[in-house]
Amino acid sequence: MDQDQRTLLLVEDDQTFARTLARSFERRGYAVRVAHGPDELDAILAAFEPDYAVVDLKLGAASGLTVVQRLHAHDPEMLIVVLTGFASIATAVEAIKLGACHYLPKPANTDDIEAAFHKAEGDADVAIGARPTSIKTLEAERINEVLAETGFNISETARRLGMHRRTLARKLGKRHVG
Structure with missing residues (x-):
């Protein structure tokens, strides 16, 4: 791998979105690795040192906040952007406290994410x-x-919250809650 090449870890459980985003970053000169959940992190980090990470907040049943925490502990200099379709002030604050440099609501594209990496100082x-x-x-x-x-x-x-599960699912805009 080229010493000057930028490296990016993408942690996203939506395989189609992950593939699209990975290709877009690769076209911009990044070496990209994709993890579809927290359980894949250790194996990837053993062989790959990312400068940047993009983490989905909701990874199936897991929280991307734990991924942010683990990545920040692994390398405090890594720039981490959290993407979410479940944006809230509470999760944004927690993501930043745990080591993310930015927090973006979905849909976000490669331009948005790269801009967020460059706005790490606030x-x-x-x-x-x-x-x-x-x-x-x-x-x-x-x-x-x-x-x-x-x-x-x-x-x-x-x-x-004291509400029916289906009511919550409707409010979240989901069609099916297993």
């Missing part, structure tokens, strides 16, 4: 919105917070 000049938070947004954030607390267990999340 921006003190970012505009502060004066828009009040809606009830719907607060509800979604609470649901996502409890989802993260339960390791994305839908049944346990519904129990803790």
